[in-house]
Amino acid sequence: MDSSSSCVPPQGVPELWFADADVVFHAGGKIFRVHRGILSARSPKTAVTRINLPDDATDVYHLFLAIFDAGYFESPLSKYPISVIISILRLAHKYDVAFLKRRVVTHLNQLFPTEWTDFSDLMSSKIHKFQEGEEHEIFPLLALGETTGIQWILPAVNLRLLFLPLSVLFQLETWNALDTSQKQKYLVNREECIENLVHCGNWLWSPSRESCLSVPQCTARFRFLRAGGSWKLRPTGPMCCLCDACKQHMREKALESGQQFWGDVPLYINLDDWNTLRDAKDRFSKMFIASAVAPSPP
Numbered sequence: 001m002d003s004s005s006s007c008v009p010p011q012g013v014p015e016l017w018f019a020d021a022d023v024v025f026h027a028g029g030k031i032f033r034v035h036r037g038i039l040s041a042r043s044p045k046t047a048v049t050r051i052n053l054p055d056d057a058t059d060v061y062h063l064f065l066a067i068f069d070a071g072y073f074e075s076p077l078s079k080y081p082i083s084v085i086i087s088i089l090r091l092a093h094k095y096d097v098a099f100l101k102r103r104v105v106t107h108l109n110q111l112f113p114t115e116w117t118d119f120s121d122l123m124s125s126k127i128h129k130f131q132e133g134e135e136h137e138i139f140p141l142l143a144l145g146e147t148t149g150i151q152w153i154l155p156a157v158n159l160r161l162l163f164l165p166l167s168v169l170f171q172l173e174t175w176n177a178l179d180t181s182q183k184q185k186y187l188v189n190r191e192e193c194i195e196n197l198v199h200c201g202n203w204l205w206s207p208s209r210e211s212c213l214s215v216p217q218c219t220a221r222f223r224f225l226r227a228g229g230s231w232k233l234r235p236t237g238p239m240c241c242l243c244d245a246c247k248q249h250m251r252e253k254a255l256e257s258g259q260q261f262w263g264d265v266p267l268y269i270n271l272d273d274w275n276t277l278r279d280a281k282d283r284f285s286k287m288f289i290a291s292a293v294a295p296s297p298p
């Protein structure tokens with residue numbers, strides 16, 4: 001937001017204040033003095049001497065650091081908070097900073113994959129797992145996935161939000177920042193996902209347990225599992241009290257039913273089918289192969 005009318009004088013950001021630079025940007029009460037040449041090389045829309053940006057100062061901060069500090073935002077071998085990735089996506093797309101958008105998307109492709117096996121691995125491994133509460137930060141992607149043309153991440157974005165209780169969701173700043181139509185769309189899609197997830201999980205009600213090693217114990221545990229929900233997508237989680245034969249059975253059935261559910265998630269949330277989404281993802285990657293090399297700062 002542009003706060004140029006505020007009584008508080010804007011503050012320079014020390015790590016983005018180059019005394020010999022020739023352009024000053026002002027966004028949300030912060031000012032950044034940077035080299036026009038670098039920005040011009042990357043973004044034709046920002047080649048002006050002095051400009052008030054209408055953007056959030058935090059977004060501008062992350063974007064400029066990603067441009068001016070080569071080590072600030074690297075490939076997915078390095079990990080970054082999802083809020084930083086989203087800030088950079090928002091402005092790299094808006095100002096057409098192609099090399100940064102490409103890098104952001106490689107991060108997002110890892111966090112929100114298009115294959116069930118990758119998503120299942122993601123949910124049951126510690127690699128790429130979000131920090132506690134980081135799921136709360138991904139709501140902006142519901143809209144950004146559409147507006148920045150990377151819809152293929154949206155099925156996984158929706159599923160990663162699926163187990164967030166509504167009572168928590170309604171308190172979140174990121175949720176309240178969505179506009180009414182986005183909220184309505186999300187809630188309708190969520191209901192559709194949950195309803196279909198329940199159908200895909202029906203197998204639990206009649207497990208085949210001919211080889212079960214401890215019927216009383218496993219029966220009791222199955223009853224307990226029925227009350228749960230997230231186990232349907234996280235087959236390694238809650239099975240510690242089952243015998244080995246039942247664990248194996250559950251794992252196979254969970255993967256199979258998860259695959260079945262995953263196959264139709266794009267339809268549940270009103271997107272094109274997986275083939276179309278995966279084609280778009282491939283096209284995006286190929287488009288940047290030739291233009292992946294970024295110019296260096298002076």
Ligand SMILES: [Zn+2]
Nearest residue numbers: 212218243246
């Ligand atoms: Zn058993």
